[in-house]
């Protein structure tokens with residue numbers, strides 16, 4: 001079976017390197033690039049790469065979004081504005097909420113079976129918006145909708161490796177749960193595999209660095225945007241895992257921000273946290289998010305405190321997204 005992948009927001013800081021990585025993947029046979037600007041050029045450039053994926057670029061004119069998305073198997077969405085110093089992810093809501101809503105409406109119409117991976121911030125709200133739009137159109141399958149939180153996992157691997165002296169950060173598996181902004185990000189070092197020992201005097205700073213790693217990049221870029229290259233890596237890593245699961249590979253697990261009541265095993269986590277949307281380790285398989293693995297048993301005292309702060313912030317972000325989907329501001 002050939003796989004058609006789409007990047008929406010393909011000309012941007014994340015979109016371009018993400019499209020490059022997807023173009024090189026042997027799992028993809030067709031790659032469609034959609035953006036409101038520059039996709040013909042990005043597509044022409046990538047088309048010279050001698051990998052199998054057939055590439056095409058679309059702009060809004062001539063129903064470009066519909067043609068790009070039509071019958072896609074997987075759609076990755078990094079469309080929307082990024083932060084500047086001094087902004088929170090929630091400050092992006094007013095613009096990005098409408099962008100994501102519009103894209104999902106088109107997807108619901110022309111690619112209702114697509115696996116949708118949302119990168120656009122604030123993820124804590126844009127994923128609930130997407131779910132509500134898909135529900136309203138009668139095509140919501142919670143196993144196919146993912147908020148991409150992989151960058152938090154990638155950061156946790158990197159920063160923990162620095163502290164424990166592990167030369168290959170990728171050999172570490174560290175669950176990061178909750179949401180994708182500040183205190184809603186909860187790294188679970190106690191569940192690292194192989195086990196790691198974080199010196200007590202380094203724990204608080206390490207947690208903060210994972211939670212606010214995005215700010216570190218925003219500050220360093222000094223007005224020129226937020227993480228793009230590390231996000232492209234993280235988005236590609238997650239997309240490949242979804243595709244490998246679809247192809248029948250077993251044992252693939254990666255945290256993602258999903259609608260818990262719709263994923264096997266998710267109900268109990270939703271009850272315990274009071275949040276219907278939450279990032280937890282997800283077992284990926286031939287139908288997408290096959291199982292939510294419960295990370296809440298065995299949290300240590302520090303992690304219980306982090307979880308409390310996470311849930312307080314996350315609930316409001318989710319409600320804001322749901323409300324927007326039902327009552328978008330009139331233009």
Ligand SMILES: NC(=O)C1=CN([C@@H]2O[C@H](COP(=O)(O)OP(=O)(O)OC[C@H]3O[C@@H](n4cnc5c(N)ncnc54)[C@H](O)[C@@H]3O)[C@@H](O)[C@H]2O)C=CC1
Nearest residue numbers: 009011012013014035036078079080081082119120121231
């Ligand atoms: N989930 C995560 O871990 C992360 C999320 N992000 C988020 O990803 C988003 C994109 O970031 P960047 O690529 O740095 O921004 P960017 O501004 O470089 O690129 C965004 C692209 O989206 C396009 N776009 C705008 N409206 C569109 C529409 N209606 N349809 C299609 N394309 C549209 C723009 O033309 C632009 O090319 C931001 O919201 C950012 O906050 C960034 C890093 C990590």
Ligand SMILES: O=C([O-])CC(=O)C(=O)O
Nearest residue numbers: 083151213214215226227
């Ligand atoms: O910080 C930002 O705005 C972009 C982002 O989500 C991240 O780097 O984690």
